Amino acid sequence: MGKKKETQGLLDQKTRLIGIAAAGHSVGCTHFSIMLLNYLAGYRRRRAALMEWNSTGDLERLEKVCTGMVRESSAYRVLEADYFKHAGPRELAMALGAGYDDILIDFGVLEEGDTAEFLRCEKQFVVASFSEWQQENLREFAMERERTEKESWQYLAVFGSDETRKEFWRRFGILSRRIPFSADAFSVTEECGIFFEKLV
Template sequence: MTHLCVLMANYLTGAGQRRTAVIEWNDHGDFRRMEKVCARRENVTGEKEENVFKALGVTYFGRGNADTLAGCMNGPYDDIIIDFGEAAPASRAEWLRCQVRMMVAAFSEWQLEDASGMMEQNGRPCRSWIYLAAFGSEWTRREVERQLGVPVFRIPFSADAFRIDRSLMRWFEGLL
């Protein structure tokens, strides 16, 4: 989920003082829309690189791919966050190469079967992954934890992905 990626980037950059890049590795176009809003807020003018913009110290790369990732890895960044969008076979290999793998699932009743299937790798969940619940009841989240035998962390409410308060800082400290 893009909101979580932006939120995490702002936590790492703001609270952690880390140089952070976020790559949009999907076709949703969220970064293109976000760039328009951020450019108006920050009154950005002049030449810029296509599909790249900065907001509050975070560098965002829209329409990313393996070349974008390689450039970021060879660049000045301490952390690189990749927004793969939905779990898809095309991006799975790149996702598995990540040092920290987070899977966000929605636990609404009508999405539960998809979420459980997505969380399992070769018939069972991977214990090294971090599982996060975006939506759904607390009962459902606990039931998924019980059935799969892995912790599932609820993502706290955040109205603004660019604003990190103390409760979000504590949540990220416990998560990362």
């Protein structure tokens, strides 16, 4: 009886991996990742970290702006959340051993070798844009992954009309949710809070 309770406690403490990929460049993938991180850490009071599993260098630039310096260490803290710049398997293993409730992995534009890591995540979000000049990226993304198991993928977008969203649903089976606009990724508005509560 005591052993069962102990095991259940370990299961309850399991770290949740959340994968976030971009269907093209400059669609707001990192902005969304930071918004979700701050919702989980600041609003829900969960221990959360964000891994930069891409080569953009955005989290290093963020570190410089928020802390005034760039450290050699890949990890740093802003407000109530941890950030891992230039992350890979080593940093992920370290974070998994640190007892986080949630680890978000920002894959950026999904590279071929990262698909398996993305699929390993418990939740998978694809950030896209339905703006006219970025629709082709989303079309290509959908067609390239047509045979991939993607029922669990959730598509999200800030930009684009509802008419275009419906068209993508009809043609490609891509049903997307609109991410509430937020000028400040560190501030969780009431609208964002409601959106994230339903999402995660």
